[in-house]
Amino acid sequence: MSRVERIEAALRAAFAPQRLEVEDDSHRHAGHAGARDGRGHFNVSIVSEAFAGKAPLARHRAVYAALGEMMQTDIHALAIKAQTPAEAGT
Numbered sequence: 001m002s003r004v005e006r007i008e009a010a011l012r013a014a015f016a017p018q019r020l021e022v023e024d025d026s027h028r029h030a031g032h033a034g035a036r037d038g039r040g041h042f043n044v045s046i047v048s049e050a051f052a053g054k055a056p057l058a059r060h061r062a063v064y065a066a067l068g069e070m071m072q073t074d075i076h077a078l079a080i081k082a083q084t085p086a087e088a089g090t
Contacts, residue, residue, distance in 0.1 A: 003040060003042075003074050004022050010066050010070065014050075015066065019045070021044070022044050023042065025041045040074060040077075041078075047085055048082075059082035063082060
């Protein structure tokens with residue numbers, strides 16, 4: 001299973017999202033300190049009711065918690081767009 005697939009699986013299990021997109025942006029950071037140790041750069045866009053009533057910082061912390069160990073072993077940088085269905089217009 002690829003890193004993107006593992007990230008998707010963890011986020012689907014934690015948030016049952018209506019929409020989820022994970023993009024591996026690591027190739028744009030070749031030579032960067034985080035890339036040298038094998039960890040990657042990713043962009044996540046996730047739409048879930050689980051974010052209702054949560055401030056942006058709480059949403060990001062929830063995503064980090066769902067990814068758990070991967071934040072230490074696989075992910076160097078993570079850009080997160082976390083919305084409710086109403087915010088996303090779905």
